[in-house]
Amino acid sequence: MNRSPRTITLRRVVVTGMGALTDLALTAPKTWEAMKEGANGVDTITAFSMPSDWPVRFAGQLKDWDPAPLIDFKEQKRMDRFAMMAIAASDEAVRDCGFDFGTGDPYRHGVMIGSGVGGILSTEESHGKLLQGGVRRVSPFTVPRLMVNAGAGQVSIRFNLRGPNAATATACASSGHAIGAAYHAIQRGDADLILAGGSEAAVGQLCIGTFAAMKALSTRNDEPKLASRPFDKDRDGFVLAEGAAVLVLEDLEHANARGARIYAEVVGYGVCGDAYHIAAPDEQGSGAFMAMKFALRDAQLNTTDVDYINAHGTSTPLGDAAEVASVKRLFGDHAYKLCMSSTKSMTGHGLGAAGGIESIASIMAVVEGVAPPTINLDHPDEGFDLNFAAKTAQERPTRIALNNTFGFGGHNVSLCFARFEG
Amino acid sequence: MPPFTAPAQQGSSVTETEIEAKVLQLVADQLGVPRSEVTRESEFDKLGDSLDKTELMMAFEDAFDVSIPDETAASVQTISDAIVLIREYIPAKQAEV
Structure with a gap:
């Protein structure tokens, strides 16, 4: 068989939809507006009670987010918070891009949603039950919840995305690799539309405690809103935050053919x-x-x-x-x-x-x-x-x-x- | 389906009706469906997937403080089957105490 190199034309890739949940706001446009105003999403942790001797007692948490309108009770049990956030950000991005994912060839539609630590809240919860009640008390939904690829998997099910489907897990670079992988796949012609981004819901004792143990986090507990201060001489570590963001990347010709609104082009x-x-x-x-x-x-x-x-x-x-x-x-x-x-x-x-x-x-x-x-x-x-x-x-x-x-x-x-x- | 008749079990302090009410409520709560949609004849396969069933059996064990072996639980198909099993295991549990 002749396996000589092939020449392919790289297609242009554009961004036609965006969705985000951050500690600043629960949509992409509102997050952007808040950023322009210099808003601040960091505050004292409310997700769980922590003893006052914890070295870090603040984080960036979503404010008043309820997955219920989008994800019903039965589905919620199967998903870690990070996967539900991935679905919410994807849902916004999908509505924003104006493409009906119920149409067309689903094998041309993909998803690349990364995460640093995946379902770490579920890992923590199940491990607690294991220690407390033994192996027979561990939820059968633990594995589908904690997998770092669960966000990508759940989003693919929600929108019937049968094309390229993967999760990147490169810690804080996970979303970057996800968007890059999606860009390559569309460039090459492996898919026409890909939901790409990342999701993280790690504000829990295990994650805060372990990042604090490696002295990576700011310990400015008295002034949490001043804690994240990049480039400042008094910076003392990062502030852990929740968030999810998903872009719809699309082949330019596909976008033009349907008259899509184009935000920007991915060029590198x-x-x-x-x-x-x-x-x-x-x-x-x-x-x-x-x-x-x-x-x-x-x-x-x-x-x-x-x-x-x-x-x-x-x-x-x-x-x-x-x-x-x-x-x-x-x-x-x-x-x-x-x-x-x-x-x-x-x-x-x-x-x-x-x-x-x-x-x-x-x-x-x-x-x-x-x-x-x-x-x-x-x-x-x-x-x-x-x-x-x-x-x-x-x-x-x-x-x-x-x-x-x-x-x-x-x-x-x-x-x-x-x-x-x- | 023939009317359900529970084997007379000595030492059981929980009545058949109490088990039934609790089981039906647990199923409704865990699966997030209206209580009126769950009956003794409901089949686990139709209520959810195998993970839902596993979780429900765990919830039953917790609620009635019994331990049902996995092999036994595997044969359970309807809510009624589960009620019968729980009824069987309650006295066994009490006998141990």
């Missing part, structure tokens, strides 16, 4: 690995540097084309320093002309959902020409002399935006979105 996807440390970047931010470089190469753009970067910017001492260093090194003089902000200053860190939420911010930045702010940035750290849109949003012409996400494990993703110009 750069990935690499650190091969350095399981949870820390190297000081120069080589991973961030290469991921952005590869994204621009894929997009066939120069560094001077970039107007906005939605930073990974988690508010950790090492992570922020590495990212700033990488941007200065890659962009040179242009680093001082572009704007780089961290919307995590407002949302906290949604782990595997972060890349989805922040892709929406990046897309809206090119749609509206607005860079969302980095709130809580009172005193930029030494040498952090870029335009971080400190405290308030900036109106500025924006054609090209990068969205960076980096995950424990040394996973680096940079996505490139372009204003859609036909």
